[in-house]
Amino acid sequence: MENSELPDGVTLEQGEGGQPVVRVAIGSCTAEVYLHGGHLTGWQPTGQEPVIWLSGMSRFEDGAAIRGGVPICFPWFGSGTDGQHYPPHGVARLTRWALVEATPVADSIRLRLHLDGHDVDLAGLEDFDRDWAADITYTVGQVLDIDLRVEAYGNRSTPFTFEEALHTYLHVGDARRITIDGLDGCGYHDKVINGEFDQRGTVVIVGETDRIYQHAGDVVVKDPTLKRTLGINKRGSGQTVIWNPFVSKSAKMGDFGNDEWQEMLCVEAANVGAGAVTLSPGQSHTIHQRIAVDRTQRSGVRRSLA
Numbered sequence: 001m002e003n004s005e006l007p008d009g010v011t012l013e014q015g016e017g018g019q020p021v022v023r024v025a026i027g028s029c030t031a032e033v034y035l036h037g038g039h040l041t042g043w044q045p046t047g048q049e050p051v052i053w054l055s056g057m058s059r060f061e062d063g064a065a066i067r068g069g070v071p072i073c074f075p076w077f078g079s080g081t082d083g084q085h086y087p088p089h090g091v092a093r094l095t096r097w098a099l100v101e102a103t104p105v106a107d108s109i110r111l112r113l114h115l116d117g118h119d120v121d122l123a124g125l126e127d128f129d130r131d132w133a134a135d136i137t138y139t140v141g142q143v144l145d146i147d148l149r150v151e152a153y154g155n156r157s158t159p160f161t162f163e164e165a166l167h168t169y170l171h172v173g174d175a176r177r178i179t180i181d182g183l184d185g186c187g188y189h190d191k192v193i194n195g196e197f198d199q200r201g202t203v204v205i206v207g208e209t210d211r212i213y214q215h216a217g218d219v220v221v222k223d224p225t226l227k228r229t230l231g232i233n234k235r236g237s238g239q240t241v242i243w244n245p246f247v248s249k250s251a252k253m254g255d256f257g258n259d260e261w262q263e264m265l266c267v268e269a270a271n272v273g274a275g276a277v278t279l280s281p282g283q284s285h286t287i288h289q290r291i292a293v294d295r296t297q298r299s300g301v302r303r304s305l306a
């Protein structure tokens, strides 16, 4: 889309690294989405601190994933179900998406970006199943809605199986002081110590945390430092990933400041491993995540903050 086709409050500009970025500045919020990766890198509802975290050391260049924001992990997560896939977390976050819609909806803006499997053009990539089309929709306003819709081509001869995650980086005041509710009783795989466990009570961050929870419900992050509660709702997702690299893993990442782990937490809506999605030819699937801020801190875990 061209600038002349965009509604008031939405512009297409050159962002970091000369990468095209869609910027939204409306009464209810500011937000930005890079075409590279179809990647939301910022969302700040009016009157709030930023809700989405972005590393000050992120790269913004072809062939590299943006660090922070909402990376789209697809069509595999990590190194995939067989542990052999490359690049990590799939091709979607490394590929330029096309902006196909920018529409005002009440006090929000809906941005939709499109990627076709056959348009992925990355150097050195082994061939993979490309017979799919994906749309990522960000509806930005006082709340943030994210929908990733994947459709298997109708002319395929076989089903399409894929993993996916909305790898949302939340901005928190101090990761050591937050509490994460909603996961009590859920089984999880701990990637740090490679074991299976059951969650008992609230999750707190006391070290490197990298867990895949069997969890289809909501999460509430209470942040006493920023004096707010973040409600993270989802649909179409059987797992929740909680990730914070803490001290030593942060130091090993070239695009992550040594102390930046203190102000971020990933709460990811995911379908990975045994939870991978299989679509028959012509079928589609949507994974949805909603982020809402409650400054009163009165909210507990609810079925829905919608």
Ligand SMILES: O=P(O)(O)OC[C@H]1O[C@@H](O)[C@H](O)[C@@H](O)[C@@H]1O
Binding pocket: 065, 088, 089, 167, 191, 210, 211, 241, 243, 268
């Ligand atoms: O460095 P990347 O590829 O963006 O991945 C960041 C993290 O993403 C999380 O989703 C994974 O569970 C972690 O294992 C991983 O370290």
